[in-house]
Amino acid sequence: MKKSRIQKTGVRSQNKDRSGSPPLPSDFCLLTPDSCSSSLIPHPSSLIPYLITATLVLGFVSLIVVAPVALAHGYNSAAFGLYQMFARVCHQIPERAFYLEGHPLAVCARCTGIYFGFAAGVLVYPLVRSLRRGDTPARKWLLLAAAPTLLDFALGFFGIWENTHWSRSVTGALLGAVAAFYVVPGLMDLSRMTFRRQPSYSTNLERSSGV
Secondary structure, eight states, X not given: OHHHHHHHHHHHHHHHHHHSOOOOOGGGTTTOGGGSOGGGSXXXXXXXXXXXXXXXXXXXXXXXXXXXXXXXXXXHXXXXXXXXXXXXXXXXXXXXXXXXXXXXXSSOHHHHHHHHHHHHHHHHHHHHSOTTOOOOOOHHHHHHHHHHHHHHHHHHHTTSSOOOHHHHHXXXXXHHHHHHHHHHHHHXXXXXXXXXXXXXXHHHHHHHHTO
């Protein structure tokens, strides 16, 4: 009798496990580390390039803000160089840009949203997807993210609705953040290919010693 009760309890626990919510995929490893195995910890071939990429992206985005600050504090040459650099990727119409310390940012409101959104997407990326993954999300997500930007531009271009700095920047930030999830996997895949081609330190020692 006692044995049958134990068996029934075991069956109930098994059914409870089966009916429970499925485990999170490996993409969310950093969000729930207790449910992830040690094999999902980012390898240096992925982690180091990611940290370098994130640092470069943050440094590049900060220059958008540095330009007007430098101009306001009398660093005219540095400010002029930054404005000229960003002039290659943005029209820089003053009426369509945010202002800081009395001077426009280095890019327009839409480009500001795209760049800052991209930087935010890069920072959030390892919290959402594993750095070991080389595949990209479905293209439909990128198209959906671009739809608000295209709609905002089209409505303003045809005079149907007057868009604002915030509508341009917010829709641009959405596009930039989603675009990061299509750029980072390619960079990670490229870094892994480069890492594999480089001989290890022990291999170099063996070759030099003639082993």
